[in-house]
Amino acid sequence: MPSVFDGTAIGWAIAVVVAVPILLVVLTEVIGLLRRRRSPAVKPLLLLRNWVVPVGGLVGLLVFATRSEDDLVWPRIVATVFGFLVILLLLSALNVALFATAERGTWRERVPTIFVEIGRLLLVVIGLGFLFQQVWGADVEGLITALGVTSIVIGLALQNAAGGIVSGLLVLFEQPFRQGDWIETGGATGRVVEVNWRALHIDTGSGLQIIPNAKLADASFMNLSRPPGPFTAVVTAVFDPGTPPHAVTAVLRQVAEDLPARVPGGEITVTNGGGGAWEVSIPLDSPVNADEARSTFRSWLWYAARRRGLALDKIASDATADRRELEHAVDASARSLHLDETLRDTVIDGAHLERFGAGEVLLRAGSTAGPLSLVVDGRVLFTSPDAEPVGVAAERGEWIGTSTLTREPAATTATALTVTTVLVLPLALADRLLRARPALAAELSADADRRREARPSV
Incomplete structure (x- = not known):
C-alpha cells in the first residue's frame, strides 16, 4: 500500500484534487445543455456529478493516505458506497439507452415496467455480490448456492401462485x-x-x-379499441317477414344516421338475415357510447317503425286504438284548428298521429316538402343550421312546418326534447282548412313570420 509520504502517492493525490473540480465543472455545463434539450440523459449525469465523482475522489484520497492494512476499514466502507453508486449509475444509463429513448411501437417500448424492475433488481444483487467479494473478500459462491436451494423450495411450495404470476407477466409482455x-x-x-x-x-x-x-x-x-378507428356497434331487429325489404332498410338506415354518437361520414351497413331478422352496423366515435347508442337506436326505431306502419318485432299497430287516439287528439286541438263538425270529420279522415322519441328530428332545416304538424303532446326545440337555439321550445298547440305552405325551405330544425306526439296534416288537407278558415291562415302566417324573424342573421 503506498504511503502518504510516497512521491507517487502525493502526485496521484494532487491529480485527484485537481481533476475532480474540473470534471464537476464540465459535467455541470453538459447537464445544463442537455436539460435545455429535455434529454433523458440528465438523470444519470446528475448522479455522476453529485455522487459518483465526489465519492470516487474521496476513495482515491483515502487509498493513497493509507499507511497499513489495519487502516483499510474506512477506505473499504467508502469504496463499497462508491461501488454501489457506480452500479446505480450503470443501471440509470442502461435505462436511458434502452427504454427512455425507445420509439413507439418497438419492443423496447412494449417491455412492461415490472420486467425492467425485476431485471434491475437482479443486476443490483449481482453487482453487490461482486462488490463485496472484491472489497471485503466475502464468500459469494456459498451465498448463491444457499439462495438457489431456497428458491427451489419456495418455487415448489408456491408453484400455483407463481404460475399465475408468470402468466400475468407474459400477458404484460405481449401487451x-x-x-x-x-x-x-x-x-x-x-x-x-x-x-x-x-x-x-x-x-x-x-x-x-x-x-x-x-x-x-x-x-x-x-x-374493442384495436385496430384504431371507429368502433362498430351491432344492433339486431326483427320485422314481419312480409314487410318489403326496401322499407325496412330505409327506416333502419335513417334511424342509425340520426344517432348523435355516430361517426360523421361513417358507413352504415344493413344486413338482411332472413326470416324478418335484420342486423345494423353503426360506426361510433368510441366504445364508451356503444350501450347508449344501442338503447337510443332501439327506442327511436320503435317510433320510426310505427310512423311508417312497419311491424317491429312482428307486432303491428292496433288500428282501432290508433283511430280513438286520433279522434281524441283532433277534439283536443279543435280550437287551434278552428273546426266545426264537418271539418272535424274531414280532419279525422285525412290526418294521422306521429310520435317521436326524445332526440329525434321532426323537421330538418332546408327541407321544402313536408306536412304541416301541430304539437299535441311534448316539447320541440328549434335550432338554426349552425345549432344556435332559436326562440323557445314549441309546446302543445304550436305548429311545425309552416314554411311548407308557401313552399319555402325550412329555416330551422325541429328536434323532440321529450316524447312528442304531433297531428300531421297533409298539404292537401291543410290547403282545404286554410281556405275554409281564413283566421287559421292568418295565425299560420304570423307564426311563420315570427320564426323567420327569430332566425339569426348570418
Whole structure:
C-alpha cells in the first residue's frame, strides 16, 4: 500500500484534487445543455456529478493516505458506497439507452415496467455480490448456492401462485391491451384503468372488475379499441317477414344516421338475415357510447317503425286504438284548428298521429316538402343550421312546418326534447282548412313570420 509520504502517492493525490473540480465543472455545463434539450440523459449525469465523482475522489484520497492494512476499514466502507453508486449509475444509463429513448411501437417500448424492475433488481444483487467479494473478500459462491436451494423450495411450495404470476407477466409482455383500451372478456365489457403484474382492472360503468392475468392468459378476450378507428356497434331487429325489404332498410338506415354518437361520414351497413331478422352496423366515435347508442337506436326505431306502419318485432299497430287516439287528439286541438263538425270529420279522415322519441328530428332545416304538424303532446326545440337555439321550445298547440305552405325551405330544425306526439296534416288537407278558415291562415302566417324573424342573421 503506498504511503502518504510516497512521491507517487502525493502526485496521484494532487491529480485527484485537481481533476475532480474540473470534471464537476464540465459535467455541470453538459447537464445544463442537455436539460435545455429535455434529454433523458440528465438523470444519470446528475448522479455522476453529485455522487459518483465526489465519492470516487474521496476513495482515491483515502487509498493513497493509507499507511497499513489495519487502516483499510474506512477506505473499504467508502469504496463499497462508491461501488454501489457506480452500479446505480450503470443501471440509470442502461435505462436511458434502452427504454427512455425507445420509439413507439418497438419492443423496447412494449417491455412492461415490472420486467425492467425485476431485471434491475437482479443486476443490483449481482453487482453487490461482486462488490463485496472484491472489497471485503466475502464468500459469494456459498451465498448463491444457499439462495438457489431456497428458491427451489419456495418455487415448489408456491408453484400455483407463481404460475399465475408468470402468466400475468407474459400477458404484460405481449401487451394485447393498454390502459384506456376497451375490452370484452368473460361477459364483462369495460375500459382498462390499471394493468399490474397480478390482475387487470376494468371499469364496467357499474363498478370496478378485477380479472387475474392468469385467467386472461388461458382465455380469449376482445380488444374493442384495436385496430384504431371507429368502433362498430351491432344492433339486431326483427320485422314481419312480409314487410318489403326496401322499407325496412330505409327506416333502419335513417334511424342509425340520426344517432348523435355516430361517426360523421361513417358507413352504415344493413344486413338482411332472413326470416324478418335484420342486423345494423353503426360506426361510433368510441366504445364508451356503444350501450347508449344501442338503447337510443332501439327506442327511436320503435317510433320510426310505427310512423311508417312497419311491424317491429312482428307486432303491428292496433288500428282501432290508433283511430280513438286520433279522434281524441283532433277534439283536443279543435280550437287551434278552428273546426266545426264537418271539418272535424274531414280532419279525422285525412290526418294521422306521429310520435317521436326524445332526440329525434321532426323537421330538418332546408327541407321544402313536408306536412304541416301541430304539437299535441311534448316539447320541440328549434335550432338554426349552425345549432344556435332559436326562440323557445314549441309546446302543445304550436305548429311545425309552416314554411311548407308557401313552399319555402325550412329555416330551422325541429328536434323532440321529450316524447312528442304531433297531428300531421297533409298539404292537401291543410290547403282545404286554410281556405275554409281564413283566421287559421292568418295565425299560420304570423307564426311563420315570427320564426323567420327569430332566425339569426348570418
